Amino acid sequence: MQREHSTDRRALMRQAACVAGAWAASNALPVVAAGEVQHHPRSLLVDEHGAPWGARRLETGQAFLFNYPYTASPVFVFAFEREIKPVELVTESKQRYATPAGVGPNRSIVAFSAICAHKLMYPTAAISFIGLRRGGAGEPAQVIHCCGDNSRYDPLQGARVIGGPAPQPLAAVLLEWDAARDQLHAVGTRGGEMFDAFFDKYAQKLELETGSSLRKPVGATAIVQPAARYSKQWRSCKV
Numbered sequence: 001m002q003r004e005h006s007t008d009r010r011a012l013m014r015q016a017a018c019v020a021g022a023w024a025a026s027n028a029l030p031v032v033a034a035g036e037v038q039h040h041p042r043s044l045l046v047d048e049h050g051a052p053w054g055a056r057r058l059e060t061g062q063a064f065l066f067n068y069p070y071t072a073s074p075v076f077v078f079a080f081e082r083e084i085k086p087v088e089l090v091t092e093s094k095q096r097y098a099t100p101a102g103v104g105p106n107r108s109i110v111a112f113s114a115i116c117a118h119k120l121m122y123p124t125a126a127i128s129f130i131g132l133r134r135g136g137a138g139e140p141a142q143v144i145h146c147c148g149d150n151s152r153y154d155p156l157q158g159a160r161v162i163g164g165p166a167p168q169p170l171a172a173v174l175l176e177w178d179a180a181r182d183q184l185h186a187v188g189t190r191g192g193e194m195f196d197a198f199f200d201k202y203a204q205k206l207e208l209e210t211g212s213s214l215r216k217p218v219g220a221t222a223i224v225q226p227a228a229r230y231s232k233q234w235r236s237c238k239v
Contacts, residue, residue, distance in 0.1 A: 040188050043222040044184075054183065058079035072214055075173050076132070078109065081108065084102030084109075103175045110172070110175075113170050117192065118167065120201050121149075139152065149164055168192045169192070
């Protein structure tokens with residue numbers, strides 16, 4: 001098991017190093033180098049009863065959510081039909097980075113922060129304005145769409161912005177998959193984190209919703225739920 005985890009970490013570092021080398025050689029924008037991963041505590045994805053949420057429990061093309069790396073910061077996790085490969089993206093501060101490849105049996109599972117990069121809208125227990133929805137004309141079949149400002153992101157391309165005013169992609173959440181046990185762990189993030197602005201904007205609201213301090217770490221486990229159960233109402237978008 002430890003060997004598999006080490007292999008996953010080495011693979012992530014190789015992806016970042018290869019991209020960083022290519023950008024450096026071409027005198028491109030500033031690069032988030034091989035150590036670019038924002039490390040957070042390692043959390044096992046589990047169901048509400050504490051049983052590990054295996055990769056094979058994720059329904060293809062359906063949205064699921066868990067909170068990471070804080071109890072108040074939601075994350076989308078998806079399994080798609082095809083392998084997800086790393087792509088090169090750039091943050092609002094002009095830092096380039098490589099998005100993580102998909103994990104799981106088909107290398108098709110990815111996770112992204114569910115905090116919109118523009119108005120910082122996010123799924124709450126009562127309602128969500130941001131979710132996985134059908135893409136419009138000329139867009140992928142499914143997009144992450146925030147109805148609050150009409151920002152749209154492509155989950156098959158590292159959650160890059162494909163429409164609307166969002167200034168950067170959604171931050172990616174790094175996952176590791178233990179094939180022998182079919183277990184998923186969240187281990188960090190990559191890209192432009194929005195946590196500081198998010199907590200500043202919604203401090204009082206988040207404390208009321210969660211009943212805890214804003215930056216309380218999720219801990220050793222993070223509970224996964226279908227999107228439909230995470231929020232009571234999913235606002236439809238008028239395009």
